[in-house]
Every structure is written in C-alpha cells, then in structure tokens.
Amino acid sequence: MPLDLARHADQRLGTDGFFERRCEDVAKARNTGHPMYFLEVPELEKQATSLEEWHPDIFPGLLQTEEYFRGLARYMGPLTPPEKVEERVRGRMARAELWRRADRPTYWGIVTEEVVRGAPLPPAVMAAQLEHVVDLMRATKSILQIIPGTTLWHPLKHGMAKIMTFADAPPLVWSESDFDGRIIDYPPRVTEYRRRYDLLRATALPPDASIALIEEAARTYRHEAEQGD
Structure with missing residues (x-):
C-alpha cells in the first residue's frame, strides 16, 4: 500500500x-533484509545482557558465516531471486556486528550433532562455518554445546528458542518456525522455556567435548574439500 x-x-x-x-x-x-515479523529481534539482541539459543536444524543466525547462510537461503528457497538472497545475507551479517561490541551479551548456544555433520552444503562451506564457530566461541568466551546424535529424546525437541535477559526488563523468549515467529513475554511460559532449556543443557555434551566434536568435523570437511579440488 x-x-x-x-x-x-x-x-x-x-x-x-x-x-x-x-x-x-x-x-x-x-x-x-529481515522479514517483518523479525524486525524487533536484532534490537532486542543488542539490549540483552545474555542470549541463550537452541536450534535443532541449523546454526543460529549470530553464529553463521556469509557463505553458510547464503547456501542455506538458496537451498531452502530455490525460487528466491538472487537479489533477495543477497539482501537477506546483508541483514544476517549486520546482526553479527554484535560480537564486536565491548558490552555484548553473554552467549550460550545449543545445537544438535546433525547441525554439525549433516548440513546439505559443500564441504568447504561447512569447514569454514565450523572453524568460524570454534574461533568465535573462544574469542568471545562464549559456549556452544552439542546434543549427541544418539540422543533419542530431549526437551525442546520441536522448534528453536532464544531466551533473552535484560538488565532492566523481564526476560523474553523468541520462538520461530519456517514462516513466522513470535516474542513470548508471558512469565509462566518464559519460566517453562527456561526450565526446558536448563534440562536441554544438561542433556548436551560438555562445552569442551562439544568444541572437540566440532573441530573433528571441521577437519573431516576440510579434508573432503581438499580431496575434491
């Protein structure tokens, strides 16, 4: 209009x-470059004192490299015009400026082993993505844990979640599906997300073991990429 x-x-x-x-x-x-339903989230990320994320299918947006996100965008939206894909890439990379701030929020992420080993992207892209995650976690003293592939059930099995806490406001949860998302501020529901996230954290590999798994997978992808050259 x-x-x-x-x-x-x-x-x-x-x-x-x-x-x-x-x-x-x-x-x-x-x-x-963000969908309208997502517009508030980057601003909330900037205001947060801590971010705790869970994603069962892909690395969370703040952890993604440009080529990883570009590959996912093309894979999940093969009919999306190239200029729209690049617009989304720019928006995604702009969010990552958060890591450069001295007052950035503390970060804790959890993903599945399938995210590390099973993405439908070229080995070179995956190697760079995993190496980026390891470097980022170490440089910012952040944590990323892995849910082992042998785990049959765990809390928050369906759908992603981002728990955001603030210095002067109640915590919020961001939940997203393929085509929309919502901010959850109802205190009992936020508390339930927090409880399930804590249980999920207890289900995951310890931080050091998680990083070791990512490094091993990165070496495998890098070897595959070199073999294919």
Missing part, C-alpha cells in the same frame, strides 16, 4: 496511524 493511501485509510477509518506504521514496517524490512 502506498504511503499516501495508508494515511488516507487511517484518516477515513480512524485507525490512529495503523496503516502508516505498517508501511513503515515494510520499508524497514526491505532496508534490513
């Missing part, structure tokens, strides 16, 4: 700027 039409609709319908704000949201989404 054009901005002038949105303003006209607000005036005629008495909607107090609702349609104009939606136009602004669309423009902002186009500028950042």
